[in-house]
Amino acid sequence: MTKTIIATGISSGLGFEAIKQLLQLSEPYNFILGARDTAKVQAEYDNLNYDTTKHTITIYPLDLLSLKSVQSFAEKVLSKLGSKQLAYLFLCAGTLDNAEGPGPNGSQWCEGYVVNHLAQHYLIHLLRDALSASQSRIVVVSSGAIRNVRGQDPATLDVDLKAHSKAGYRAVYSGSKFVQLLGAFYWRRELPSCKVIAVSPGLIPSTKLATNMGLTMDMPDAKTIPEGAQNLLRAFSVNDFPSDPEQIFLTSWGEWWSKDVYALALDADLQKKWCLSREEIEKAEKLS
Numbered sequence: 001m002t003k004t005i006i007a008t009g010i011s012s013g014l015g016f017e018a019i020k021q022l023l024q025l026s027e028p029y030n031f032i033l034g035a036r037d038t039a040k041v042q043a044e045y046d047n048l049n050y051d052t053t054k055h056t057i058t059i060y061p062l063d064l065l066s067l068k069s070v071q072s073f074a075e076k077v078l079s080k081l082g083s084k085q086l087a088y089l090f091l092c093a094g095t096l097d098n099a100e101g102p103g104p105n106g107s108q109w110c111e112g113y114v115v116n117h118l119a120q121h122y123l124i125h126l127l128r129d130a131l132s133a134s135q136s137r138i139v140v141v142s143s144g145a146i147r148n149v150r151g152q153d154p155a156t157l158d159v160d161l162k163a164h165s166k167a168g169y170r171a172v173y174s175g176s177k178f179v180q181l182l183g184a185f186y187w188r189r190e191l192p193s194c195k196v197i198a199v200s201p202g203l204i205p206s207t208k209l210a211t212n213m214g215l216t217m218d219m220p221d222a223k224t225i226p227e228g229a230q231n232l233l234r235a236f237s238v239n240d241f242p243s244d245p246e247q248i249f250l251t252s253w254g255e256w257w258s259k260d261v262y263a264l265a266l267d268a269d270l271q272k273k274w275c276l277s278r279e280e281i282e283k284a285e286k287l288s
Helices: 013-025 037-044 067-081 111-134 144-148 153-161 171-190 208-212 225-237 259-266 267-274 278-284
Strands: 003-008 029-035 058-059 087-091 137-141 195-199
Touching: 003 013, 003 067, 013 029, 013 225, 029 037, 029 067, 037 058, 058 208, 067 111, 067 171, 087 111, 111 171, 111 278, 137 171, 137 225, 144 171, 144 259, 153 171, 171 195, 171 259, 171 267, 195 225, 259 267
Parallel strands: 003 029, 003 087, 029 058, 087 137, 137 195
Antiparallel strands: none
């Protein structure tokens, strides 16, 4: 039976490689993908050697800096999906940005926060009914950077993630990925019929994001992009879930992180604060 996957962040790097590896499997997949440059990305997938009688790929425009684009993407996805079951939502998109300038489209938040958390959190809101009805698996691509919130104080997020805050790349990335993890816990409660997994690819220096952070393959535990994609794909098939429902973080070595590693993210009030409702997002971002 063909499984449908909706995915973000699949234009290059880990996301592209993960989809590429799934296309080589015997199990058939129906991919619905979001990309800014649909023609370019379509051409890249067309160049892959995969069985087109088994797999289908549909690419719709998606710019995560624009929540209106997220709305449009969700509408197209739901129309395409129809009554079909949605097996997986794969949230692989991520960006590295400082908070020097204005927020995208007049947002009070910096670009890194909008892409890494807000836009993809909003997408789940828009797909909520389909996810719940299908008992989908939501795979959130996270990072060990969630441990590096500035000063180990969540109050710094209110400063660092705002537009014009002048927060540096590492502060914005760590903070926004931490908030993304708060979102994973939020949706674990809000969508009890779904399975929500946060997963780390490991240290992958050859991605554009990691290169911009000065990471190299000489570093201990460095992995290639294909290895990182394999680590992400574990979250698609893993079934040995811990008895503790708060153990949702799958490490790059295939084990479940103990909760003490991400204890800051277990605060339910903090999760609620940073995981706005659909209505709150649309009001704050001036969406109709």
